[in-house]
Amino acid sequence: MSKTVLVLGGDGFCGWPTSLHLSALGYEVVIVDNFVRRTIAKELDAPSLTPIASIDERLNTWKDVSGHDIDVVELDIAQDYPELRRLLASVRPDAIVHFAEQRAAPYSMRDAAHKAYTVDNNVNGTHNLLAAMAELGLDTHLVHLGTMGVYGYGGDGLEIPEGYLDVTIDGPDGARYPRKILYPTKPGSIYHLTKSMDQLMFQFYAGNDHLRITDLHQGIVWGTQTEETRLAPALINRFDYDGDFGTVLNRFLMQAAAGHALTVHGTGGQTRAFINIQDTVRCIALALANPPAAGEQVRIINQVAETRRVRDLAELVSELTGADIEYVDNPRGEAAENDLVVSNATLKNLGLEPILLRDALLTETVDIALRFIERANLNTIPATALWSGRAEREISQLDAPQIAQR
Numbered sequence: 001m002s003k004t005v006l007v008l009g010g011d012g013f014c015g016w017p018t019s020l021h022l023s024a025l026g027y028e029v030v031i032v033d034n035f036v037r038r039t040i041a042k043e044l045d046a047p048s049l050t051p052i053a054s055i056d057e058r059l060n061t062w063k064d065v066s067g068h069d070i071d072v073v074e075l076d077i078a079q080d081y082p083e084l085r086r087l088l089a090s091v092r093p094d095a096i097v098h099f100a101e102q103r104a105a106p107y108s109m110r111d112a113a114h115k116a117y118t119v120d121n122n123v124n125g126t127h128n129l130l131a132a133m134a135e136l137g138l139d140t141h142l143v144h145l146g147t148m149g150v151y152g153y154g155g156d157g158l159e160i161p162e163g164y165l166d167v168t169i170d171g172p173d174g175a176r177y178p179r180k181i182l183y184p185t186k187p188g189s190i191y192h193l194t195k196s197m198d199q200l201m202f203q204f205y206a207g208n209d210h211l212r213i214t215d216l217h218q219g220i221v222w223g224t225q226t227e228e229t230r231l232a233p234a235l236i237n238r239f240d241y242d243g244d245f246g247t248v249l250n251r252f253l254m255q256a257a258a259g260h261a262l263t264v265h266g267t268g269g270q271t272r273a274f275i276n277i278q279d280t281v282r283c284i285a286l287a288l289a290n291p292p293a294a295g296e297q298v299r300i301i302n303q304v305a306e307t308r309r310v311r312d313l314a315e316l317v318s319e320l321t322g323a324d325i326e327y328v329d330n331p332r333g334e335a336a337e338n339d340l341v342v343s344n345a346t347l348k349n350l351g352l353e354p355i356l357l358r359d360a361l362l363t364e365t366v367d368i369a370l371r372f373i374e375r376a377n378l379n380t381i382p383a384t385a386l387w388s389g390r391a392e393r394e395i396s397q398l399d400a401p402q403i404a405q406r
Helices: 015-024 036-044 055-066 081-091 112-136 190-209 248-257 277-289 310-321 345-349 361-371 400-405
Strands: 004-008 028-033 070-074 095-098 141-147 164-170 176-182 212-218 220-222 262-265 271-276 299-303 306-309 325-328
Touching: 004 015, 004 081, 015 028, 015 055, 015 070, 015 095, 015 277, 028 055, 055 070, 081 112, 095 112, 095 277, 112 141, 112 190, 141 190, 141 277, 176 190, 190 212, 212 277, 220 248, 220 277, 248 262, 248 310, 248 361, 262 310, 271 277, 271 310, 277 299, 299 345, 306 310, 310 325, 310 361
Parallel strands: 004 028, 004 095, 028 070, 095 141, 141 212, 212 299, 220 271, 262 325
Antiparallel strands: 164 176, 271 306
């Protein structure tokens, strides 16, 4: 008997290829999405570089090429708790994959309205989900896509463990007490702050209601296509290149395709963790296949393939494309240089052999950028969100509260 999995945010950059991958593996997949990412693309005048079909065309095409059905439910989990509860009560899924959060750090820092929207959407959505699962008494495995960014980027060379830190506390009686605590967070944006808050909610509901939860702390995703999204043009995945949602590698590749210099923020000494989109979907499947038992602490897994300095990444793209490199002021409030050492032992022990940046798939991403360059709004490539709350900047034509009400 096949297992049913809800993919919250299943129309998005990570959610769509994950939905297809799980469907191909035999899961009964139900996508739950409010499609706000499509609305935000219009707000920013930054549509996906790749043409994104309607959800109906996407799902009909998947049925044609794979023979598998994927159902879809339009629902805002942050705003409609009763409907979310009814859905969970009706489906009673074996697992839930939670991507339904505003995922861009720069977007979360645009202004006060976007900060409020990010907190409202991410924190309310996650808590509504947890509260409904607990109220219904579901024995459902929740897999959440978190971020390595909750730890900040000042590790002082220490290896970041998978979620927990063993400490010893000196008691007033002179005895020493061993404890296992969450590794301290140091969020660098409102987006990362909400992911840090997620961790505390997970700890509470795992302990109080015995929910089974896996929290995947993912690095920056690169690449566009997976084995499933390559099967037909209508299945192609998003390619975001703008200063808000475009990850650093996609932004560099877009600049190279447009004949523009690669703009490196500050010294480029920021070290980041990276993972290919194909490995993202594989990691989700591995997490689903290896759930924690009820009553266990939250399982935290670092979903990372490798770490690179941003300037080294720019040099890699420059070698591949011939693009020049330009150093510009850094809009983020962060250290100019940092080290980042991360444990990814769990996924390697589960059998993941990650794709690395020097592998051939980087060329595929360059080809996609070149193929669809005419669709790009090049004015949206520069990062315009400033991390200082006192900075004067333009307010977008469509503000965050309006988005939340759609």
